[in-house]
Amino acid sequence: MDLNQLVVKQKYLDDVVIKNYNSNHSDKLGFYLDHKDFITHRLLGLVVELAEVCNEQDLHKYWKNNKKVGGNTLEELADVLHFLLSITHTLGYSGADLETAYLEKFQENLRRQENGY
Numbered sequence: 001m002d003l004n005q006l007v008v009k010q011k012y013l014d015d016v017v018i019k020n021y022n023s024n025h026s027d028k029l030g031f032y033l034d035h036k037d038f039i040t041h042r043l044l045g046l047v048v049e050l051a052e053v054c055n056e057q058d059l060h061k062y063w064k065n066n067k068k069v070g071g072n073t074l075e076e077l078a079d080v081l082h083f084l085l086s087i088t089h090t091l092g093y094s095g096a097d098l099e100t101a102y103l104e105k106f107q108e109n110l111r112r113q114e115n116g117y
């Protein structure tokens with residue numbers, strides 16, 4: 001599965017979420033919200049899910065001698081990916097755009113390592 005397919009799938013899920021949100025809240029708000037209205041929530045969600053990855057790995061408890069690594073790290077990484085894909089389409093980018101940007105940055109970072117950056 002490529003990034004384009006993942007972004008399309010995420011947009012489908014986000015459409016369902018917004019539809020359900022609007023059907024539950026539109027009578028109170030008096031208007032309908034769309035994807036752009038949730039960009040701040042999605043950025044915050046990304047930060048929270050990154051923190052959950054850290055929590056699963058017990059990274060912030062540097063004083064502990066016997067760290068307990070949780071078994072949900074991969075699930076939390078999937079949550080991170082959900083929000084990253086959601087932000088991608090909310091800002092108007094496709095999976096192909098993200099893939100191109102990633103590959104360009106990958107080459108730049110590799111070049112930096114090779115040149116003592």
Ligand SMILES: [Mg+2]
Pocket residue numbers: 049052075076079
């Ligand atoms: Mg999570």
